[in-house]
Amino acid sequence: MNPVIYKPIGVIYSPFKNRVGIPRQAVGATEVSAKIEIFGEYIDGLSDLDGFSHVIVIFHMHLIERSSLKASPPWDNKEHGVFSTCSPFRPNPIGISVVRLESIDRNILNISCIDMADGTPVLDIKPYVPDLNPTKDIRLGWLNGRVKGMNKSKSGDR
Amino acid sequence: MNPVIYKPIGVIYSPFKNRVGIPRQAVGATEVSAKIEIFGEYIDGLSDLDGFSHVIVIFHMHLIERSSLKASPPWDNKEHGVFSTCSPFRPNPIGISVVRLESIDRNILNISCIDMADGTPVLDIKPYVPDLNPTKDIRLGWLNGRVKGMNKSKSGDR
Numbered sequence: 001m002n003p004v005i006y007k008p009i010g011v012i013y014s015p016f017k018n019r020v021g022i023p024r025q026a027v028g029a030t031e032v033s034a035k036i037e038i039f040g041e042y043i044d045g046l047s048d049l050d051g052f053s054h055v056i057v058i059f060h061m062h063l064i065e066r067s068s069l070k071a072s073p074p075w076d077n078k079e080h081g082v083f084s085t086c087s088p089f090r091p092n093p094i095g096i097s098v099v100r101l102e103s104i105d106r107n108i109l110n111i112s113c114i115d116m117a118d119g120t121p122v123l124d125i126k127p128y129v130p131d132l133n134p135t136k137d138i139r140l141g142w143l144n145g146r147v148k149g150m151n152k153s154k155s156g157d158r
Numbered sequence: 159m160n161p162v163i164y165k166p167i168g169v170i171y172s173p174f175k176n177r178v179g180i181p182r183q184a185v186g187a188t189e190v191s192a193k194i195e196i197f198g199e200y201i202d203g204l205s206d207l208d209g210f211s212h213v214i215v216i217f218h219m220h221l222i223e224r225s226s227l228k229a230s231p232p233w234d235n236k237e238h239g240v241f242s243t244c245s246p247f248r249p250n251p252i253g254i255s256v257v258r259l260e261s262i263d264r265n266i267l268n269i270s271c272i273d274m275a276d277g278t279p280v281l282d283i284k285p286y287v288p289d290l291n292p293t294k295d296i297r298l299g300w301l302n303g304r305v306k307g308m309n310k311s312k313s314g315d316r
Contacts (some may be wrong), residue, residue, distance in 0.1 A: 001166045001197075001279055004218045006250040008159045038241075039159075042249060045227040047239035051299020054292055055241075058216075058252055060162045069203040081205035083196075083213075083283040091200060092164040092281045094216055096254060098291055113292070121159055123250045125241040130296060131305045133256055134212055134271070138288060141209020147289045 008121035009045075010038040010107075012059065016117045019063045019088075033102070036109040036122055043107045050104045054128035055111075060121045061093035075146045084141060095120075098128050166279035167203075168196040168265075170217065174275045177221045177246075191260070194267040194280055201265045203283075208262045212286035213269075218279045219251035233304045242299060253278075256286050 014034035016022045036057065038046060049055065070079045071087035082090050095116065102110040109125075140147070172192035174180045194215065196204060207213065228237045229245035240248050253274065260268040267283075298305070 001169065004164045004166065004279060004281065006162045006164070006252070008162065009249050011159065042227060042241075045240040045249070047228075047237075047242065048300050049239055049242040051297060051302075052242065053295055053297035056254070058250075058254070069200060070205075079205075081207055082203040083200075084205065084207040084210065084285050086284065090282060091167050091203070092216075094164070094252075094282050096214070096216070096284070100292070121162060123162065124248060124252050126244065126254070127242050127299065127301060128292075128296070129298060129301060129305055130291060130293060133288060133291065134258070134286075135288060137211055138286070139209060139211035140287060141285065142206050143285060143287060144209075147287055 006123050008039075008060070008123060009042045009125070010036050010122040012036050012116045012118065012120040012122060014114060014116055014118045014120070019117060022115055022117055032114050033110070033112045034114045034116070036111060038107045038109065038122075040107060046104060046107065049101070049125070049127070052101055052127050054098050055101050055109070056126040056128050057097050057099055057116070057122060058124040058126070059095045059097070059116055060123055061088050061095050062119065062121055063117050064088050064093040067091050067093070076142065080142055164281050166218070166281060167200045167283070168194050168280040170194050170274045170276065170278040170280060172272060172274055172276045172278070177275060180273055180275055190272050191268070191270045192272045192274070194269060196265045196267065196280075198265060204262060204265065207259070207283070207285070210259055210285050212256050213259050213267070214284040214286050215255050215257055215274070215280060216282040216284070217253045217255070217274055218281060219246045219253050220277065220279055221275050222246050222251040225249050225251070234300065238300055252281075
């Protein structure tokens with residue numbers, strides 16, 4: 001199957017200059033502010049985005065240099081298939097975060113609740129609409145009972 | 159900024175052979191079943207995934223041949239910036255869907271509640287953990303009051 005090629009639409013400016021110490025989940029990082037610069041050619045795509053409190057950011061985890069099919073998350077120390085984990089060391093290091101959109105100044109999105117490293121290429125922005133997500137009959141597999149720890153955890157060098 | 163290159167990890171087999179008539183949102187497509195074939199080299203990444211009721215599928219909308227910075231969704235017929243819409247005609251046609259995982263047979267994921275076309279390349283699979291999403295102080299901008307229509311809508315030729 002052919003490779004898929006995307007052109008970044010913007011870049012993240014964040015206080016996290018390297019991979020270690022980044023919050024593992026955006027929702028736990030309420031105090032962290034950052035900016036997304038949307039490149040000039042895409043600015044017309046931002047109209048009406050300012051009405052949304054939260055947006056979904058799809059980004060390329062550019063600091064990830066290796067991948068593994070198994071991951072050992074810190075909150076249980078057992079190996080799991082990488083697709084059943086949030087490990088960044090995955091075959092395609094694509095990140096998805098729901099961040100709070102504080103304001104938009106022309107092509108700059110001021111955001112908070114973020115978990116991305118400085119310089120991260122942004123591939124897409126979508127509106128966050130919680131009612132489109134399923135809420136019934138949810139099973140969490142090996143993560144059952146472990147989500148609380150994820151919220152406040154930060155990345156180590158692993 | 160350099161382009162980002164991803165290698166598909168799998169492919170979707172779905173009843174939707176072309177772009178028209180595909181449900182616009184996975185959550186409304188409860189009756190639709192499909193399969194994801196994960197390519198053999200990634201099979202070890204699937205362990206423990208079967209404990210989850212739902213997974214996030216990140217996919218490349220391969221039938222999308224054009225993009226626009228403005229979109230006119232059918233449920234209000236006004237133009238909006240594409241990043242404030244779910245239009246597939248976006249600069250990078252990346253799709254995200256939360257689908258129900260019915261079962262896994264070796265490298266085949268049997269799924270339902272899907273909105274992807276047949277032959278869609280899959281870029282990543284992540285566990286769906288609703289508690290990681292924000293639920294408070296949500297504002298939906300121009301989509302406010304229009305979400306119900308989105309759930310059951312199907313794509314036209316636009």
